[in-house]
Amino acid sequence: MAESLSINMPEMIPLFPLRDVVAFPFMVFPLFITNEEISVFEEAILFNNMVALIKQKEEPTDQLAASLNEIGTICKVNQLTKISEGGAKVVLEGLARIKLLEIVQETPITLVRVEQVREFAEKSVVSDALVSSLNALLKIALSYGRPLPDDVMKMIDYIDNPGRLSDLVALYVNLPVDELQKLLETIDPIERLKKVYMSLTAEVQRLQIKGEVQAEVTKKVGKTQKEYLLREQMKQIQEELGEEDDRQAEIKELRKKLSSAGMPEEVRKITEKELKRLERINPASPEYTVSRTYLDYLLGMPWQTATTDNRDITQAEIVLNEDHFDLKKVKERILEYLAVRTLKEKMKGPILCFVGPPGVGKTSLGRSIARALGRKFIRVSLGGMRDEAEIRGHRRTYIGALPGRIIQEIYRAGNNNPVFMLDEVDKIGVDFRGDPASALLEVLDPEQNFSFTDNYLDVPFDLTNVMFITTANVLDPVPPALKDRMEVITLSGYTDEEKEKIAVTYLIPREIEENGLTKYPLQFTEAAIYKIIRDYTREAGVRNLQRNIASICRKVAKEITQKKPPREIITPELAEEFLGPRKFYDEVAAEKDRVGVVTGLAWTETGGDIIFVEATRMKGKGDLILTGSLGDVMKESARAALSFVEANSADLNIDPKEFTDMNIHIHVPAGSIPKDGPSAGITMTTAIVSLLSGRQAHRHVAMTGEISLTGRVLAIGGLKEKILAARRAGVKKVIMPERNRKDLEDIPDNVREELEFIFVEDVREAFIEALQ
Ligand SMILES: Nc1ncnc2c1ncn2[C@@H]1O[C@H](COP(=O)(O)OP(=O)(O)OP(=O)(O)O)[C@@H](O)[C@H]1O
Numbered sequence: 001m002a003e004s005l006s007i008n009m010p011e012m013i014p015l016f017p018l019r020d021v022v023a024f025p026f027m028v029f030p031l032f033i034t035n036e037e038i039s040v041f042e043e044a045i046l047f048n049n050m051v052a053l054i055k056q057k058e059e060p061t062d063q064l065a066a067s068l069n070e071i072g073t074i075c076k077v078n079q080l081t082k083i084s085e086g087g088a089k090v091v092l093e094g095l096a097r098i099k100l101l102e103i104v105q106e107t108p109i110t111l112v113r114v115e116q117v118r119e120f121a122e123k124s125v126v127s128d129a130l131v132s133s134l135n136a137l138l139k140i141a142l143s144y145g146r147p148l149p150d151d152v153m154k155m156i157d158y159i160d161n162p163g164r165l166s167d168l169v170a171l172y173v174n175l176p177v178d179e180l181q182k183l184l185e186t187i188d189p190i191e192r193l194k195k196v197y198m199s200l201t202a203e204v205q206r207l208q209i210k211g212e213v214q215a216e217v218t219k220k221v222g223k224t225q226k227e228y229l230l231r232e233q234m235k236q237i238q239e240e241l242g243e244e245d246d247r248q249a250e251i252k253e254l255r256k257k258l259s260s261a262g263m264p265e266e267v268r269k270i271t272e273k274e275l276k277r278l279e280r281i282n283p284a285s286p287e288y289t290v291s292r293t294y295l296d297y298l299l300g301m302p303w304q305t306a307t308t309d310n311r312d313i314t315q316a317e318i319v320l321n322e323d324h325f326d327l328k329k330v331k332e333r334i335l336e337y338l339a340v341r342t343l344k345e346k347m348k349g350p351i352l353c354f355v356g357p358p359g360v361g362k363t364s365l366g367r368s369i370a371r372a373l374g375r376k377f378i379r380v381s382l383g384g385m386r387d388e389a390e391i392r393g394h395r396r397t398y399i400g401a402l403p404g405r406i407i408q409e410i411y412r413a414g415n416n417n418p419v420f421m422l423d424e425v426d427k428i429g430v431d432f433r434g435d436p437a438s439a440l441l442e443v444l445d446p447e448q449n450f451s452f453t454d455n456y457l458d459v460p461f462d463l464t465n466v467m468f469i470t471t472a473n474v475l476d477p478v479p480p481a482l483k484d485r486m487e488v489i490t491l492s493g494y495t496d497e498e499k500e501k502i503a504v505t506y507l508i509p510r511e512i513e514e515n516g517l518t519k520y521p522l523q524f525t526e527a528a529i530y531k532i533i534r535d536y537t538r539e540a541g542v543r544n545l546q547r548n549i550a551s552i553c554r555k556v557a558k559e560i561t562q563k564k565p566p567r568e569i570i571t572p573e574l575a576e577e578f579l580g581p582r583k584f585y586d587e588v589a590a591e592k593d594r595v596g597v598v599t600g601l602a603w604t605e606t607g608g609d610i611i612f613v614e615a616t617r618m619k620g621k622g623d624l625i626l627t628g629s630l631g632d633v634m635k636e637s638a639r640a641a642l643s644f645v646e647a648n649s650a651d652l653n654i655d656p657k658e659f660t661d662m663n664i665h666i667h668v669p670a671g672s673i674p675k676d677g678p679s680a681g682i683t684m685t686t687a688i689v690s691l692l693s694g695r696q697a698h699r700h701v702a703m704t705g706e707i708s709l710t711g712r713v714l715a716i717g718g719l720k721e722k723i724l725a726a727r728r729a730g731v732k733k734v735i736m737p738e739r740n741r742k743d744l745e746d747i748p749d750n751v752r753e754e755l756e757f758i759f760v761e762d763v764r765e766a767f768i769e770a771l772q
Pocket of ligand 1: 362
């Protein structure tokens with residue numbers, strides 16, 4: 001049995017508490033101390049150059065005694081060197097384990113009473129084996145590159161005392177400070193040696209794996225970059241340990257997708273490259289998310305995925321009829337279009353363009369086409385779109401960049417052959433951010449769109465399978481290049497009778513269903529529907545009609561839930577009770593026949609409308625004043641009207657002085673609504689003649705027509721809308737250009753029967769009909 005050496009200790013010694021280190025016996029080590037701490041070591045001279053080094057516990061306390069561990073090390077101060085920057089370096093040598101007995105004094109320096117902890121180690125087969133194993137293990141560690149000071153290595157060869165060996169080696173094993181303190185507190189040398197042995201074994205194992213990995217990786221990648229090497233190592237280690245982190249799983253998943261994405265070869269290569277890049281990016285960096293989102297788009301695009309078209313045209317016709325009333329010509333044209341598409345696998349254009357006032361069913365026709373073909377339906381509104389990037393996307397170099405709407409929607413649809421409706425092509429804008437119309441051209445042009453390249457996606461995507469349909473209220477603002485590629489199908493407004501039928505067959509059943517009234521058989525009388533159409537809406541389409549019907553259904557639903565007896569029949573009175581006082585009146589009936597006020601017919605984006613052109617005069621120098629938000633063309637036609645009247649004043653019995661001593665003012669009320677176009681020429685001429693000749697104008701006579709300087713009446717557009725508006729407003733007689741006679745064919749019979757039409761070639765014929 002060997003007992004540790006007994007140290008000749010003074011009765012008390014100075015204490016130096018340690019924070020992040022543990023001192024071991026036999027260890028020679030430097031300690032850097034502050035100026036305040038120097039006195040402890042200077043005082044040591046009085047105590048045989050000895051100090052007690054005890055590590056403080058982790059949990060902070062104010063009391064010194066409570067903060068200290070019980071076991072520490074008594075050390076000899078070998079050297080004390082003051083440093084010029086302040087503080088000092090002390091070289092200490094660990095002598096033996098000590099146990100803290102008592103704190104004798106705390107200030108100015110702490111003095112403690114300690115006793116040496118005696119260790120007894122019995123030399124045995126076990127201790128011998130442990131010592132030689134530890135020796136061998138240390139050499140292995142050394143061979144794997146674990147650094148050990150030379151002199152330590154030499155000493156180890158000679159030490160056969162297990163306690164000493166364990167204390168010496170403990171310092172060179174990577175252990176947390178807490179573990180080291182525990183090791184210090186392990187008094188039994190054999191036990192301590194075992195612990196050190198275990199720790200060293202774990203470390204050697206780690207080194208071993210690392211070494212193997214390193215060798216394998218080096219073989220694989222040769223002399224590639226350092227960063228890459230380290231990542232490979234990490235990957236290998238993870239595999240070795242059976243761990244695969246989320247990121248690996250993610251990348252694996254992306255690779256799987258890549259193999260089944262059905263991309264064209266060049267896109268596949270780009271995706272592959274991006275995937276490799278992703279593997280190298282730190283997942284915590286923002287760049288990772290950017291790359292990840294990009295890959296999501298690349299892999300998620302429906303490169304090959306498409307729905308199978310229903311090629312049965314009869315079935316398509318059934319669907320169209322199911323969803324929409326009448327629209328015979330439109331449906332016919334759509335079916336022809338579908339037939340050609342069915343026969344020809346890849347049909348190059350044209351793009352359908354539905355033009356008409358709001359609420360006439362342009363969007364819902366698009367939806368029906370999709371339903372008839374069994375394709376997905378996408379709708380994007382181009383209204384107010386000014387930025388080209390909304391169509392073509394932003395380059396990925398921009399923060400928060402995304403693809404344009406076309407690619408986004410196709411990605412979302414997950415099919416490369418949806419019916420894609422682009423609403424409001426007439427409202428597309430142009431500004432400094434580019435010209436969305438030209439970007440749209442790339443999308444729609446069958447000559448280009450097989451390789452549409454979105455700025456974000458940066459690879460071409462074939463849009464030839466997409467069926468594009470555009471809609472517009474008016475065609476004029478659509479850029480000619482776009483117009484050129486479109487096949488225009490015009491939808492005009494509905495007559496009251498048509499609206500009534502649409503309400504009965506489509507809108508009412510739909511709203512009953514939507515508002516949960518299927519169990520309560522609600523019925524609208526014909527008179528009630530007409531009342532809603534005439535007194536609560538003034539529109540070419542049926543959107544407000546649908547809204548009013550929905551409003552009544554909601555009110556009925558509310559009453560039912562309030563346990564009131566359900567209303568079964570909606571009469572005109574009940575409609576009024578639900579919808580409140582009527583909103584529109586018969587405009588013409590509300591007017592009087594006047595001098596200088598003539599009823600005209602106008603055509604706006606929202607359909608036809610009637611206007612009252614007013615002319616008045618006041619003393620002046622023959623100026624023409626125009627008000628009422630008139631556009632340039634309309635202003636010019638007012639000047640032409642005045643010139644015509646002045647040039648023909650003799651025939652019209654008008655005093656020529658009217659044109660030199662008076663100012664003429666023409667106003668078209670509803671000033672907030674912009675008006676333009678030449679078709680009010682006839683109305684303005686008639687209003688001036690009425691004013692200057694003092695003849696009253698019949699308010700029930702409405703007119704439309706462009707005039708030339710010689711008084712010829714020229715053809716106009718939008719006739720159907722205008723005639724429907726005339727009828728809505730209570731007009732009895734419509735004066736229109738002879739050249740528009742053929743267009744009367746499009747006017748439903750019942751409307752034609754109700755109105756009287758006068759076709760004129762010369763404006764003077766209109767005076768006879770309209771003026772008293
Ligand atoms: N002929 C019709 N038969 C049945 N329902 C119709 C008909 N025309 C329009 N509708 C209905 O009227 C509503 C409005 O139509 P929709 O939204 O398609 O109008 P729109 O012409 O696209 O208008 P906007 O130009 O404002 O987009 C829809 O609920 C639609 O089903």
